[in-house]
Every structure is written in structure tokens, then in C-alpha cells.
Amino acid sequence: MAATGDGSSSSSSSSSSGAGSDAKRPMGKEFVLSGEFLPTPEAPVQCVIALDSDTIVTGGDDRLVTIWKRTSSDSEAAGAFAAAHVCPEAANYVRALAVLPPSATLPDGGFAAGSSDKAIRVYSRAGDLVRTLEGHTGGVLSLSVAPDGSLVSGSWDGSAKVWNVDSGACKSTLGGMENAISVLCLPNGDVVAGSTGVKTADDRHVDFKIRVWRAGSVFKTLKQHEQAVRDLAPLPGGGFASAANDGTVRVWSAAYDLVATFSNPVSARGEVPFAYRVDSTSDGLLFASSEDAVVRVIDTAAGAVVQSIQHPSVCWGATEIPGTGGDVITVCQHPATSRKGHVYHWTRDPARKADEPVLAQFVQDAIVPKSKAAESGGSGGGSSSSSSSGGLGGLPIKGNYDGRAAVAGTHEGEQAFFKRKDGSIMMCSWSNAAGAWTDIGAVQGAGDDGPWDVVRTVTLDLEGGGLKTMDLKFNLDEESYAITQRFIVDNDIPTGYLEQVRDFVLKVHEEESAKAAFSAAPAGGSSSSSSSSSSSSSSSSSSSAAAAAAGASAGSLRTLRTAPVLAPVSIGPMNFDKVKASLLVKSDAVSASPDADVRRLALTMDERAALDPLFEVLSNEGLYHSSKLPPRAVSAIVAKCPGWPAAECAAAYDLLRKLCLHEDGCATYLAPKAAAVASQAVARAADPSAAFGTRATSIGLLVNLLVKASSREALLEMTGDIAEAAATAATDVKPVLRARAALAVHNAAAALAMHVTRTGHLLAGNAALEAAAVKIATASLAVAMPEDTPESSRATALSGLATALLVSPEARSACSRLDADAKLVAMRGAAKPRSHFAHTIEDAIEALSI
Known part of the structure; x- marks a missing residue:
């Protein structure tokens, strides 16, 4: 970075080094790697705070808030940090954390966590959820605490909100800003807010700025940044620093004068890397994190970059550990080939430098990939060509x-x-x-064909109602992103599926790792976060909860390789032009109905006009986790279309199936009406006289209503009815209906299993859920029995059967009365040994014998 301020300019030369070396600085003044937090997070880490010298809190893409504690002095890893507690309440990525001072409801203080699910959660120091602050209409990405103890939040909705932490009330809203808002509270009571700006009709990026709010009004506006403002950090004396996409970190005085600008170096391609984050220490150092995965340490007093620390990937946050002489924690993710995250501990005390194996691993993660990229000319120029094959x-x-x-x-x-x-x-x-x-x-090359630790059947919904079934194969020591890329390449899957496939692979990988950790525990015992380095503490506890709920010992679960704990995602592209045309035709038919109640369900002209913006959002599947749907069209579709006559509803149900997979579409619009929508779909799915398209889309809708937690929780007591309705297609001549029936019983069983692992409550204590489990088990058996059903569909149904049997004593009793054991043994005799189908049969037999 080059630093300029007050009309003068200066520059500093700093090399990127693995453990932070810089020959010009004396030993003891540089940051060196002290250690890495274990177990390694299974997803990118996005934010970090320190509660005290022994307690760190992180949040990330796994939707978890993790509390890390320094290990005891008698431990082999004394002074290191290990995961001590997990807060699982967030429904989406955790993007911001803030330390909260003691108050009436937090006598010992605590912390707040902001999430992409639009909520802010207030926790005690021990990690107990105290309250949830709701009011933002976009994801929360920034938090800061005011001198009076108020909490200020910045959101993607273009606003900042001021909260009373004790009452949970929103005291005021600072609105009228542009898109993503970062916030910072200053000692004088002012609130600084940076915005990322907006796009104009002619595709120009404008209105990125910093506003200083005083007493609820804009007091001053700072427009020196030339691109989106990404982050803010306080400085001693009342000033602050800002980071932006223009590749600069700017330093501002307490009087809001620009006193210095530090610019990222220009790359070999002639580009300036974005400056994503800036964090500060008590002695005035800035940790500036940039697009090139380098953290530049800026000494604001000296006006120079004094150290550059290469990371495996973009660093998304840094925090000083109090009481340690200036130790710092940084968080990031692994290189792009992995979904893993990293939490690193840096110190200026040479005596606490990491040992050689830890340093070697850091070099392997952070330095070697960058060196190889440089050797291959990754930063150089070159010519381009049009699309061609040959990769x-x-x-x-x-x-x-x-x-x-x-x-x-x-x-x-x-x-x-x-x-x-x-x-x-x-x-x-x-x-x-x-x-x-x-x-x-x-992109990773295809591996050999085994042996594999895990083999899962994955079914994709394709355009036109078709299904594609494939085997997902991986070993537990592989990284989730590498598995995803191999799966996409090996099965010739369009790249538009990347995000959905990646999320599914990540869930399956976590589940199977948790099973492995549980299997390693002593018989009758439970697993812990330390039983397997590849499983997160939350996954391990979920596996233990499942075992306890089933009343099973560890030994009885060791052979269950395929029983689902997480529901699979049914995914696929959609021709929205065709869907729109069909919807309009069917709406016209509804409007012509002789029944006045039916006519009222036709789409109005305004609702028809709103379809295009809805389809534009739905066409970008890569942003389903964060994009917002236009309310007029989606509200009409959810409220009206489920009640259309059977002859007119297929296209609408197919669209509703898609909405189930959109975070906002499901949580905001479908979940509140999930029971009513599912009731209509159950009736259509179970009607053998209904047209094929009506039954196929009805079952597909039921499958997807069980994917997202927001709608799934509302349908737990209906899971048995869903499974029974789907099972009516068990002997249908159309393979698509049989495949969707298998997915439906599978997801219904997985929904109950997830409820058990989440709550730790036995189904035996809930008559409605026990009854649902019995229906699911018998329906799963019915779907799996026909010998002319494809093995992949039979395996999916048997996976659901094993799960229902695992969590429900009543289901085991009901299936025993149906001679399920003899039927399963007969299936096993006809199955190919060691096949996925054979594994699911063994799982069901094992679960039945508990």
C-alpha cells in the first residue's frame, strides 16, 4: 500500500510472507503465527470478536456462532484455543459480532450476532440466547456498540438501526442509505455509516459514501472513496478508518478530516485489489484485508504499511485479544477448492511462535497455492477465446x-x-x-471408483418433470468443495447447479463425519467435538441426540451408513417463459369458472404484470440464499394457486416447488401457509384419477416443502399424510412418479429425524409424530417393494424407512406386524452385494432390530 495524506505522499515496501516476516522490522515487533484454532471450521469464517484474553467468538457460513476457550495449562496444547460451545440459532450465514457491556439483562456482559436471516441475536457470555432483535428487511452485516450501551446494526436493506439491548426495542432507524451498510459508533456518540452505493439504469455505480449521523440526522457526508465502502474501524483519539472497493484504506480524524490514504499495490494485471475489511488494535495498528488474500498491517502513527501477511483466502475479520500484549486473531476460508474455514492466532512474542508442523501446514495452505499461481502466470495477461470444448x-x-x-x-x-x-x-x-x-x-479431476467411505443417491429435478439419479461418492477426509466439483464434472451437471449441489454436499459431508465420530465413541457413550477432527461439535451433538432419541446404543448405529439425517435438496433449472405462458392460460381458465369462489383465485392484471420481476429473481439460483422476491407476485401465487382446480394447477405447483428452495420465498411467503398448501397438494397427489402432470408436480411440491426448516417445521404432523399420499404412486407406470414418491417418503422421515436431533425429544412423547412415523415407515416399505421400480428409487425409500424405524418404536412395531423383516431379507437376497441398494436394505434391517 502507498500512503498519502495532507497533500504529501509516501510509500512503503513490504513483502507478503507466510508467518509475517519483514527484514526491515526488528524481531519482536512483527506478528508471527502462534497457532490455529481446532477443530478447523467446516465453512468459511466471516467474523470474530474477543470477550477476554481466554475467550474468542466466531461466526460464519455454517450458520453457527462458536465460542472458543483457551486450553488449560496442563494440556498438551496449553495456550491454544479449542471450540467450547456452539450457538446454532441462526437460520443463515452469521456476518457480524459485537461485544456487549454489562447491563440489566446481561450482568456479566455478552455479545450480539447479526445474520443474513435479518435477525440479531443477543447472547450471554456463556452462549445462552437472551433475545432476538428483529426489524431489518435485509441481512445484517455490521454491528457496533454506542457509549451508552445501545447496539447499532447495519443491513443490506440500506438502513442502520439503534437498539435497546435490555428491552429489545428499536430506538431509531437511520434510513435512506444505499444497499449494504457498515456501521461504527464513536466515543462522542456519533454513528458513522458506510454504504456500497447503487447501480444506475446505464450500469454506473454511484452514491457510495460515508455518512456521519448525529442525534438521528446526517451531520456530515464524506465522499472521498471512489467505490463501494465496505468496512469501518475505530482509532485511538476518536478517529476512524474505512475500507472500500477502490482498493484504499482511508484514515479520518475525530473532526472527520481525511488524514491519510493507503492504497493496495497494483497487480500484474493492472488491477487494484478491493479492500474488504479493516480492523484496529488498541495501539493504532490497522489490519486491512484485501481481495488478494493479503492482510496488510498499517501503523497509522508512522503512516506506513509495516507488514504483509498472506492468508489462504480473503481474510474477513481480525480482532485484538485483550491482556495479551497485542495478540490478534484473523479469520478466513481455505483456498477456493474448499469450504473449510480458518481461525489463526498471531503474536508479537517470539517465545509463543507456533511449532514447525503448524507453520508448515500454514505455508502449505497459504503460501504454496500463491506461489504456484505466480509460476503458472496466474497474474499475467493473455488473450481470450470464445467458448470451446476441450477442458x-x-x-x-x-x-x-x-x-x-x-x-x-x-x-x-x-x-x-x-x-x-x-x-x-x-x-x-x-x-x-x-x-x-x-x-x-x-475443477478437480475424476477420482477412481472406490472404495468410498460414503455413497449417497442424489436425484435432480430436471426441466419438464424429468429426474436424473446419480451416486454421490466421497471419502471422509476429502474437502466438501472438491467433492462438489468432482460430482459436477463426473455427471455432466450444468454449472448453474453449483450453489445448490455445494450446499447439499456440505450437509451430507457434515452428517457422515458426525456418524463416523459417533461410531468411534465407546459403546453406550456419546461423541464429542474432540472425537473426530473432521466433525464439527454441532454435528457430533446432533448424532448423539439421534441415538438417544432412538433409544439405541452406539453399536447399533455403526452399520447405518445411509440413513438420512438431513433432507436432500431437489433442484433444477426452469424455463420461466413456458411457466409464465402456462400460468396465464390456466389463470384465464380459472377466471372462466362457473364457480364464483374459484373465479376469485384468478390472477389480476397487476399480479400478471408482476410475474416478470419474480421470474428474473428466481432465474438466478446462485443468489437464492440472499435475494429478495417482489411481494405482489409471490404473495398472489402462494395465496391463490394452491386452490386452482386439479386440471389447471400443474404449472403453478411447479413454480411453488421452485419457491420452496428460495430462502426468502420459503420463509416469508410459503412457511406461514405451508399447512394449507401441503393439504391441497396431498389431495392432488393421492388422487389416482388426476392427470400425470398434476400428480407429479404435487408430489414434487411436497418433497420441496420439507427441504427448508421454515416450512418443514410447520409440516411435522403432516409428514405421515405426505408419505401416504406419495405412496399411492408406488406402482404407477410412470418412473417419474415412483422416483418422486421415494423422495417424498425419504424427506418425510428425514424431517422427523431432524426434529429429534434439534430438540432431543423422543417421538414416544408425541402421539401425533409417532403416528406420522408409522405412516412414513409403512409408506416407505410400500414404495420400496415393487421389483420393477429402479433400484435408486427403492434405495431412497429404504433410506427413509431406516430413518423412521430409527426414531420411532411405534414404527418398528408396525413394520414388524407387516413382516417387514422377511420382506427386507428377500430384497437383500436379490440385491447386488456392496451396492448402495444393499446398504440401505442392511440399514433398514438393522434399524428394525433395535
Whole structure:
């Protein structure tokens, strides 16, 4: 970075080094790696705070808030940090944390966590949820505490809110700002808010600025940044620093004068890396995190960058540990080929430098990948070419990786493949805001065909109602993102599926790792976060809860390799032009009905006009976790279309199936009406006289209503009815109906299992859920029995059967009365040994014998 201020300029030369070396600075003044937190988080870590010298809190893409404690002095890893408690309440990514001072409801203080689910959760120091603050209409990405103890939050909804932590009330809203808002409370009571700006009709990026709010009004506006403002950090003396996409960190005085600007160095491609985050220490150092995965340590007093620390990937946060002489924690994710996260501990005390194995692993994670990229010319220029085949597995290659800057994307989130000089293939995603391709990850080659630790059947919903069934195979020591890439390449899956497949793989990987950890525990015991380095503490506790709920010993679960704990996601692209045309035709038919009550369900002209904006949002599947749906159209679809006559509802149900997979669509619109929507779909699915399209879309809708937690929880008592309705298609001549029936019973069983693991409550204590489990088990058996049903569908149904038997004594009794054991043994005799189908049969037999 080059620093300029007050009209003068100066520059500093600093090399990127693994453990933070800089020959010009004396030993003892640089930061060196002291250690890495274990177990390694299974998802990118996005934020971090320190409660005291022995307690760190992190949040990330796994939707968990993790409290880390320093290990005791008699431990082999004395002085290291290990996961001590997990807070699982967030429904989406955790993006911001803040330390809360003592108050009436938090006598010992605590912390707040902001999430992409739009909520802020207040916790005690021990991690107990005290209250939830709700009011934002967009994800929460920034938190700061005012001198009077108020909490200020910044959100994607273009506003900041001031909260009374004790009462939970919103005291005021600072609105009228642009998109993502970062916030900072200053000692004088002012609130600083940075905005990321907006796009104009002619695709210009404007209105990124810093506002200073005083007593609820804008007191001052700072417009020196040239692109989106991303982050703010306090400085001693009342000033602050800001980071922006223009690649600069700017330092401001307490009087809001610009006193220095630090610019990121220009890359070999002639680009300036974005400055994503800036955090400060008590002695005035800034930790500036940039797009190039380098953390630059800025000494504001000296006006210079004094150290550069290469990380495996972009660092999303840093915090000083109080009482340690200036130790700092940084958080990031693994390189793009992995979903793992990292939490690193840095110190200026040479005596606490990490040992050689830890340093070697850090070099392997952070330094070697960057060196290889440089050797292959990853930062150089190059020519581009039009799309062509010839990549790994016949992938369409859009051009050379080095020359990708000359190839413009067509829409936000577009995915493409570029070939690197070493012959490898990089998958990239287009960002309209950046006007550039961002790396998703290097495509991995197909592995050999086993033996595999895990084999799961995955079914994709395809356009036109078709289904594609594949085996997902992986070993537990593989990283989730590498598994995803291999699966996409091996099965010729369009890249538009990347986000959904990745999320599914991550869930399955976590579940199977938890099972492995549980299996390693002593018989009759429970697993812990330390029983397996590959399982998170939350996954391990979920596995233990499942065992307790089933009344089973550890030994009885060791052979259950395929029983689901998490429901699979049914995914697929959709031709929205065809859907719209069909919806309008069917709406016209509804409006012509002789029944006045039916006519009222037709779409109005305003609702028809609102379909295009709805479909535009739904077409970008890569943003389903964060995009917002236009309320007029989606409200009408959810309120009216489920009640359309059977002859007119297929297209509408297919659209509702898609809405189930959209976070906002499901949580905001479908979940409150989930029971009513499911009741209509159950009736249509169970009607053997209904048209094929009506039954197929009805069962598909029921499958997807059980995917998201927001709608699934509302349907727990209906899961038995859903399974029974789906089972009416068990002998249908159409394979698609049988496949969807298998998915429905599978998801119904998984919904009950997830309820058990989440609550720890036995189904035996809930008559309605026990009755549902009995229906699911008998329906699963019915779907799995026909010998002419494809093995993949039979295996899916048997996986549901094993799960229902595992969590319900009543289901085991009911299936015993149906001679299920003899039927399963007969199936086993006809199954190919060691096949996925054979594994699910063994699971069901084992669960039945508990």
C-alpha cells in the first residue's frame, strides 16, 4: 500500500510472507503465527470478536456462532484455543459480532450476532440466547456498540438501526442509505455509516459514501472513496478508518478530516485489489484485508504499511485479544477448492511462535497455492477465446484464465470455465459490481471408483418433470468443495447447479463425519467435538441426540451408513417463459369458472404484470440464499394457486416447488401457509384419477416443502399424510412418479429425524409424530417393494424407512406386524452385494432390530 495524506505522499515496501516476516522490522515487533484454532471450521469464517484474553467468538457460513476457550495449562496444547460451545440459532450465514457491556439483562456482559436471516441475536457470555432483535428487511452485516450501551446494526436493506439491548426495542432507524451498510459508533456518540452505493439504469455505480449521523440526522457526508465502502474501524483519539472497493484504506480524524490514504499495490494485471475489511488494535495498528488474500498491517502513527501477511483466502475479520500484549486473531476460508474455514492466532512474542508442523501446514495452505499461481502466470495477461470444448471432462472453456478480464459476463452470478497455463481448469463467477470474474475454484479431476467411505443417491429435478439419479461418492477426509466439483464434472451437471449441489454436499459431508465420530465413541457413550477432527461439535451433538432419541446404543448405529439425517435438496433449472405462458392460460381458465369462489383465485392484471420481476429473481439460483422476491407476485401465487382446480394447477405447483428452495420465498411467503398448501397438494397427489402432470408436480411440491426448516417445521404432523399420499404412486407406470414418491417418503422421515436431533425429544412423547412415523415407515416399505421400480428409487425409500424405524418404536412395531423383516431379507437376497441398494436394505434391517 502507498500512503498519502495532507497533500504529501509516501510509500512503503513490504513483502507478503507466510508467518509475517519483514527484514526491515526488528524481531519482536512483527506478528508471527502462534497457532490455529481446532477443530478447523467446516465453512468459511466471516467474523470474530474477543470477550477476554481466554475467550474468542466466531461466526460464519455454517450458520453457527462458536465460542472458543483457551486450553488449560496442563494440556498438551496449553495456550491454544479449542471450540467450547456452539450457538446454532441462526437460520443463515452469521456476518457480524459485537461485544456487549454489562447491563440489566446481561450482568456479566455478552455479545450480539447479526445474520443474513435479518435477525440479531443477543447472547450471554456463556452462549445462552437472551433475545432476538428483529426489524431489518435485509441481512445484517455490521454491528457496533454506542457509549451508552445501545447496539447499532447495519443491513443490506440500506438502513442502520439503534437498539435497546435490555428491552429489545428499536430506538431509531437511520434510513435512506444505499444497499449494504457498515456501521461504527464513536466515543462522542456519533454513528458513522458506510454504504456500497447503487447501480444506475446505464450500469454506473454511484452514491457510495460515508455518512456521519448525529442525534438521528446526517451531520456530515464524506465522499472521498471512489467505490463501494465496505468496512469501518475505530482509532485511538476518536478517529476512524474505512475500507472500500477502490482498493484504499482511508484514515479520518475525530473532526472527520481525511488524514491519510493507503492504497493496495497494483497487480500484474493492472488491477487494484478491493479492500474488504479493516480492523484496529488498541495501539493504532490497522489490519486491512484485501481481495488478494493479503492482510496488510498499517501503523497509522508512522503512516506506513509495516507488514504483509498472506492468508489462504480473503481474510474477513481480525480482532485484538485483550491482556495479551497485542495478540490478534484473523479469520478466513481455505483456498477456493474448499469450504473449510480458518481461525489463526498471531503474536508479537517470539517465545509463543507456533511449532514447525503448524507453520508448515500454514505455508502449505497459504503460501504454496500463491506461489504456484505466480509460476503458472496466474497474474499475467493473455488473450481470450470464445467458448470451446476441450477442458476436463469436455467442459466448455470460455477462454484463457490469464485473459479472462477481456471476456465480459452476461449476468450477475454467471459461471464459466477458464483454462490455466498448467492445463488445469478454473471455475469463475461474474460479478456485475466488480465488473470482473471471481474465482470459485479449480475443477478437480475424476477420482477412481472406490472404495468410498460414503455413497449417497442424489436425484435432480430436471426441466419438464424429468429426474436424473446419480451416486454421490466421497471419502471422509476429502474437502466438501472438491467433492462438489468432482460430482459436477463426473455427471455432466450444468454449472448453474453449483450453489445448490455445494450446499447439499456440505450437509451430507457434515452428517457422515458426525456418524463416523459417533461410531468411534465407546459403546453406550456419546461423541464429542474432540472425537473426530473432521466433525464439527454441532454435528457430533446432533448424532448423539439421534441415538438417544432412538433409544439405541452406539453399536447399533455403526452399520447405518445411509440413513438420512438431513433432507436432500431437489433442484433444477426452469424455463420461466413456458411457466409464465402456462400460468396465464390456466389463470384465464380459472377466471372462466362457473364457480364464483374459484373465479376469485384468478390472477389480476397487476399480479400478471408482476410475474416478470419474480421470474428474473428466481432465474438466478446462485443468489437464492440472499435475494429478495417482489411481494405482489409471490404473495398472489402462494395465496391463490394452491386452490386452482386439479386440471389447471400443474404449472403453478411447479413454480411453488421452485419457491420452496428460495430462502426468502420459503420463509416469508410459503412457511406461514405451508399447512394449507401441503393439504391441497396431498389431495392432488393421492388422487389416482388426476392427470400425470398434476400428480407429479404435487408430489414434487411436497418433497420441496420439507427441504427448508421454515416450512418443514410447520409440516411435522403432516409428514405421515405426505408419505401416504406419495405412496399411492408406488406402482404407477410412470418412473417419474415412483422416483418422486421415494423422495417424498425419504424427506418425510428425514424431517422427523431432524426434529429429534434439534430438540432431543423422543417421538414416544408425541402421539401425533409417532403416528406420522408409522405412516412414513409403512409408506416407505410400500414404495420400496415393487421389483420393477429402479433400484435408486427403492434405495431412497429404504433410506427413509431406516430413518423412521430409527426414531420411532411405534414404527418398528408396525413394520414388524407387516413382516417387514422377511420382506427386507428377500430384497437383500436379490440385491447386488456392496451396492448402495444393499446398504440401505442392511440399514433398514438393522434399524428394525433395535
